[in-house]
Amino acid sequence: MHHITVYCGASHGRRPAHRQAAAEFGSALAEAGLGLVYGGASTGLMGAVADAALAGGGTVTGVIPEDLVRHEVAHQGLNRLEVVHGMHERKARMVELGDAFVAMPGGFGTADEIFEVLTWAQLGLHGKPCALLDTDGFFQPLLAFLRHAADEGFVHRRYLDNIIVSDSPREILSSFAGHRALPHLFAGV
Numbered sequence: 443m444h445h446i447t448v449y450c451g452a453s454h455g456r457r458p459a460h461r462q463a464a465a466e467f468g469s470a471l472a473e474a475g476l477g478l479v480y481g482g483a484s485t486g487l488m489g490a491v492a493d494a495a496l497a498g499g500g501t502v503t504g505v506i507p508e509d510l511v512r513h514e515v516a517h518q519g520l521n522r523l524e525v526v527h528g529m530h531e532r533k534a535r536m537v538e539l540g541d542a543f544v545a546m547p548g549g550f551g552t553a554d555e556i557f558e559v560l561t562w563a564q565l566g567l568h569g570k571p572c573a574l575l576d577t578d579g580f581f582q583p584l585l586a587f588l589r590h591a592a593d594e595g596f597v598h599r600r601y602l603d604n605i606i607v608s609d610s611p612r613e614i615l616s617s618f619a620g621h622r623a624l625p626h627l628f629a630g631v
């Protein structure tokens with residue numbers, strides 16, 4: 443495992459705990475010698491995780507669409523900034539570069555990104571671990587919805603149970619070693 447792709451808010455959110463957790467995650471990555479891959483912005487939790495990883499001596503790669511560069515949200519201090527043509531290319535590249543995926547608190551963008559990698563995992567398009575950094579129980583309402591979707595027969599419980607959920611950056615990083623990719627939905631069909 444070399445690179446972790448992080449999805450998180452382009453905003454800071456209301457609670458200082460979220461900014462602090464993003465910074466802790468960035469520091470934990472640097473300490474573990476793992477490179478950060480993220481959306482390349484300087485704002486919100488995105489900027490906080492990147493700044494902390496850089497401050498800890500870590501390596502940070504940003505992948506950002508050219509439109510957002512024009513809006514001057516790109517982080518100028520990264521080890522590498524890949525400028526791509528659009529959001530689809532960005533997401534594909536972030537999936538390619540990361541050996542595991544972590545969502546931190548965020549909004550539509552974060553939800554879009556983590557749901558895509560969760561969907562791709564159950565289709566067997568990748569076998570990489572997916573985790574939620576559950577600071578202050580941020581993801582509990584989402585997990586409650588997903589349990590409801592499983593109870594209603596729309597989500598297979600095994601894929602839900604395979605999502606790593608923790609409020610501890612170090613626990614998330616150490617859980618990656620024991621991760622097992624599940625057979626995909628259509629395996630053996």
Ligand code: AMP
Pocket residue numbers: 448449450451452453480481482483488510515547548549550551552553555
């Ligand atoms: P959100 O959770 O809605 O704040 O969106 C953040 C996620 O979507 C990040 O992981 C980015 O990859 C992408 N994204 C959405 N909006 C922005 C933005 N203004 N600047 C950079 N990335 C963004």
